[in-house]
Amino acid sequence: MCGIIGYVGTDRGDDAIEVLLDGLSQLEYRGYDSAGIALADGGIAVHKREGELSALESTLSPERFDGDSIGIGHTRWSTHGPPSDANAHPHTDAEERVAVVHNGIIENYQSIRDELAAAGVAFRSETDTEVVPHLIAGFLDEGLDHEAAFRAAIDRLEGSYAIAAVFDGTETVYAVRNESPLVLGVGDDGHFLASDVPAFIEYTDRVIYLDDGQFARLTPAELVVTDGDGRELEPSIETISWDPDDAGKSGYDHYMRKEINEQPAALRECFRGRLDELSGRIDVPELDELGPVETVTFVACGTSYHAAMFGARLLREQGIPAHAFLASEFGADVVPIDSTSIVVGVTQSGETADTMRAIREANRAGATTVALTNVVGSSAARETDHVLYIRAGPEISVAATKTFASQQAALTMFAAAVTDRRSRDLVRELRAVPDRIQSILDTSSAREIAETYRGSGAYFFIGRGYHYPVALEGALKMKEITYEHAEGFAAGELKHGPLALVSEETPVFAVATGDGPLAEKTIGNVKEVEARGTPVVAVTDGRSDVGRYADHVLEVPATSPVASSIVANVQLQLVAYWTANELGRPIDKPRNLAKSVTVE
Numbered sequence: 196m197c198g199i200i201g202y203v204g205t206d207r208g209d210d211a212i213e214v215l216l217d218g219l220s221q222l223e224y225r226g227y228d229s230a231g232i233a234l235a236d237g238g239i240a241v242h243k244r245e246g247e248l249s250a251l252e253s254t255l256s257p258e259r260f261d262g263d264s265i266g267i268g269h270t271r272w273s274t275h276g277p278p279s280d281a282n283a284h285p286h287t288d289a290e291e292r293v294a295v296v297h298n299g300i301i302e303n304y305q306s307i308r309d310e311l312a313a314a315g316v317a318f319r320s321e322t323d324t325e326v327v328p329h330l331i332a333g334f335l336d337e338g339l340d341h342e343a344a345f346r347a348a349i350d351r352l353e354g355s356y357a358i359a360a361v362f363d364g365t366e367t368v369y370a371v372r373n374e375s376p377l378v379l380g381v382g383d384d385g386h387f388l389a390s391d392v393p394a395f396i397e398y399t400d401r402v403i404y405l406d407d408g409q410f411a412r413l414t415p416a417e418l419v420v421t422d423g424d425g426r427e428l429e430p431s432i433e434t435i436s437w438d439p440d441d442a443g444k445s446g447y448d449h450y451m452r453k454e455i456n457e458q459p460a461a462l463r464e465c466f467r468g469r470l471d472e473l474s475g476r477i478d479v480p481e482l483d484e485l486g487p488v489e490t491v492t493f494v495a496c497g498t499s500y501h502a503a504m505f506g507a508r509l510l511r512e513q514g515i516p517a518h519a520f521l522a523s524e525f526g527a528d529v530v531p532i533d534s535t536s537i538v539v540g541v542t543q544s545g546e547t548a549d550t551m552r553a554i555r556e557a558n559r560a561g562a563t564t565v566a567l568t569n570v571v572g573s574s575a576a577r578e579t580d581h582v583l584y585i586r587a588g589p590e591i592s593v594a595a596t597k598t599f600a601s602q603q604a605a606l607t608m609f610a611a612a613v614t615d616r617r618s619r620d621l622v623r624e625l626r627a628v629p630d631r632i633q634s635i636l637d638t639s640s641a642r643e644i645a646e647t648y649r650g651s652g653a654y655f656f657i658g659r660g661y662h663y664p665v666a667l668e669g670a671l672k673m674k675e676i677t678y679e680h681a682e683g684f685a686a687g688e689l690k691h692g693p694l695a696l697v698s699e700e701t702p703v704f705a706v707a708t709g710d711g712p713l714a715e716k717t718i719g720n721v722k723e724v725e726a727r728g729t730p731v732v733a734v735t736d737g738r739s740d741v742g743r744y745a746d747h748v749l750e751v752p753a754t755s756p757v758a759s760s761i762v763a764n765v766q767l768q769l770v771a772y773w774t775a776n777e778l779g780r781p782i783d784k785p786r787n788l789a790k791s792v793t794v795e
């Protein structure tokens with residue numbers, strides 16, 4: 196999972212160096228262990244460095260490149276070979292006739308590499324990508340022109356790739372996509388390509404989403420999309436409605452903080468046009484053609500898996516057998532899938548390799564597939580029968596926050612729509628969620644709690660029912676951005692083992708809202724913990740007396756169990772954020788992690 200960018204500008208266009216570096220800074224969430232660019236005005240000039248983009252920038256003096264108008268760039272998250280200058284992209288052939296950037300995995304690279312090495316090619320990196328420029332060079336040697344050599348090289352590849360290439364001596368960028376995201380930008384004074392729209396949204400809001408197997412040729416004057424046989428296509432140009440500021444930090448120290456604070460707006464957008472308060476109907480036209488729903492299987496990873504657990508519980512409560520599976524564990528040996536099955540991939544990026552594999556397997560088995568995703572034109576959106584967009588807007592921070600809330604909201608609407616449930620109470624409660632979250636954002640004492648408990652031996656999170664996935668999510672957020680040990684448990688499981696771990700050094704965050712039996716049972720679990728001198732932080736709406744047994748309370752407004760799990764989670768996001776801040780962690784880019792995980 197890397198980020199790629201490409202640009203060709205007219206005489207009136209921007210300097211390529213500026214466009215590439217701007218774009219890479221927006222794509223760093225896709226990988227940040229090395230970065231590189233190739234400028235191609237009068238010879239190919241490659242600059243690449245291990246480390247974050249700033250390491251590359253510190254070696255460049257942009258004035259040197261004033262007037263250069265064509266180039267490609269890359270930000271890397273290692274898959275083949277560790278982070279290093281040599282493994283950073285772009286990669287070139289021996290004579291630097293062509294430079295290539297690549298996102299994805301070339302599965303047959305080893306056999307191609309062996310073949311090229313036997314023919315005398317000297318490799319300078321450990322990457323799978325480097326076979327591509329050498330293959331292209333071989334075809335150039337055979338007399339093929341640039342485009343034909345590019346196509347012939349791509350023909351040899353198996354795997355997933357978005358690839359862009361520039362050649363010495365032409366003002367053209369060539370690109371291709373197969374199972375890795377690639378979007379083109381149509382500008383007045385130049386054309387763009389990138390793994391994701393924020394990379395060039397500052398320059399143009401008109402985009403073309405490439406399909407798998409499609410090629411693109413970008414020159415200052417034209418942007419041509421062709422199929423695998425070279426036939427010209429007439430792709431549709433879509434206009435993106437994001438404000439460029441939406442993709443920036445807007446004054447916040449971290450994208451994560453910004454995105455946590457954007458949740459009320461993101462949820463309003465998710466609900467827009469879908470909730471009818473008068474009839475109590477939840478209208479999701481995207482699902483109108485879904486047909487009868489007998490059972491539902493969710494597949495997802497990480498945070499999205501926690502949302503899927505929440506969605507499965509909602510459906511079960513409404514009488515539809517439903518289960519959430521970790522996408523990496525999903526297969527015919529785990530659960531039988533056939534043409535009567537409905538398989539829902541929950542994936543904010545729409546590109547997660549494990550989830551895509553599960554969706555593809557479900558497609559092959561004849562199931563009806565649904566994508567619940569944030570990214571228009573993503574692989575999940577294109578390869579499923581139905582798409583429900585969560586409309587959270589761009590999420591840059593690696594740690595998912597607003598997309599989780601929007602997934603929960605969209606799954607609540609999914610469950611109501613497929614069961615044709617009408618409930619004015621539910622609609623009212625959903626509509627109130629953005630304001631309830633806003634009141635938490637305005638009043639939360641999570642920062643003080645984080646200061647109190649920073650540097651604890653471990654952090655534990657417990658919850659029951661709809662709060663069980665919230666406990667798991669609270670722990671995941673904590674561990675990924677603070678690097679501290681954190682675990683989430685079903686509250687009832689504590690006494691079956693994990694209780695042995697609690698001590699005076701391990702705060703337990705207990706999520707318990709309402710005054711029903713689940714809250715009462717959670718209080719029982721809190722007492723077990725408290726009796727051992729363990730500090731307890733209750734996340735509660737005050738309707739039970741869980742707060743009496745807690746050292747601290749993080750308040751949430753009173754609402755239904757479903758809505759309160761969306762709301763309560765925000766307190767745990769804030770605790771993780773402020774703890775990471777206290778510990779001085781690189782919050783938006785935690786070590787070893789990337790936003791879009793496009794390897795299995």
Ligand code: F6R
Pocket residue numbers: 496497498499500541542543544545546547550593594595596671672675790791792
């Ligand atoms: C954690 C996080 C990851 C993702 C997971 C799936 O904060 O973001 O656990 O949830 O990698 O990603 P998507 O939703 O893009 O399929």
